[in-house]
Amino acid sequence: MEATQAGQLVARILAGEKSAEEELVQQYSRGVSIILNRSTGDRSISEDLSQETFQIALEKIRQGEIREPDRLSGFIVSLARNLASDHFRRSRRLEGFADPDEAELIPESSPSQLDRLLMKEKSKMVRKLLDEMSERDRQILYRFYIAEDDKDRICADLQLSSLHFNRVLHRARERYRDLYENQKL
């Protein structure tokens, strides 16, 4: 969303337009969920915090407390991160919990039956993708995404340019997208 659009959205909410509030939630909910999921590592906690984020954001906008309406995105991100930090501060006091950044390492709760089924499908698609790739490209994917080697090191080992490396990742993602979309049909 452009800064001017964000400013207009804030103005519409201030004017009491209900559809503008829905628009804000729709526009930002996906992004806020990702940020909170990464901060908390727990889907149910992040859902609660997401609701709280939008509740506070809308209250502040309605009361005209947004100083820079054009920087609405920055405001919402800060709010979500602060709520995640507060949550962990409270939890730490109660349970001796970790820092929110460390919390990213906390594993998710055990997967449901549906999660397992979806994961099986993903694995099937990835195997198909790997079958179509050259050995070198498979090594790039493994070393970057699983072994988490640095890009520079992988490029040096495999004598690749940065551009070529990016192309391999880009093609892998595009092919995966194709497989995913074909599966949905």
Next chain:
Amino acid sequence: MARDMDHQHIRENNVISLYLMGKLPEEGRAQFEEHFVDCQQCLDEMELTNDLRAGLKQVTKEDGLSKENNWVSQRGRAAWLKAPTLWQPRLLAYAGLLFAVSLTAVFFAGARYHRSELAETKRLLDDSQRRYAEERQTSENLEKQLQASADKAGDQKAGDQQPQSLLASLQPAPLFFLSATRGADDSKSTPANHIEVSTTSPWIVLSLEFERDPEFQSYRARLINTEGNVLWSAEKIMPPPSDAIAISLPSGLLSKGDYALVLDGLTSAGRYVPAAHFSFRAIVQK
């Protein structure tokens, strides 16, 4: 919104993957979060990358591989990772020996190669000069013939107009150089490239500058307007020797407005994948 986080920067620096792996520094992470929180394009890309990464993790788990162990030692355990690699010491030793032996041969072959390349360049230059002279002569003859026809016709009005339009078709087509804008958020920004289409030139030539990928067998070009309609397309464009492809288009296709010329590369698997994207604004001159 984080203005300095544009899509080109995000793509070239693998920002999405690094964010998902928790490897972005704090400042970069804050900037990227501010960017992607309302950017549907990045959110889609993140979901896709996250999915792919989760699928890869699942496959490695099923194959008994893990992130913690050295990946080289794991190659033998998964068929999809089996491959001899250049950094294996024995292979490196052989490569070194081969390199030393080859170096002498390459030195002598190099001098010979450069001599033959020079001769070839000279031959090509002579050839193009000869063709230019021939074409110029043909053009002059045609102009003379057209002028003679016009004189004969006697009708001053028709005589003025017809040769002019025919002569116009003989004029060289204007050439425009376009820089790739692949990955940029074209829907929101003004195109970086501008071209001026003249109604007197029936054709224009676009020189598309991009980094050529040797893996592509051929290219496909498509001209798309802002409504997403494909106005023109061409397939089987052979890879150029340099990092530029020249495309000729009837200038009548373009009216005032923004366009995208999308270049797709044909992979060895027979699929087209995006190779480069050129957005441009056309201005029509009368």
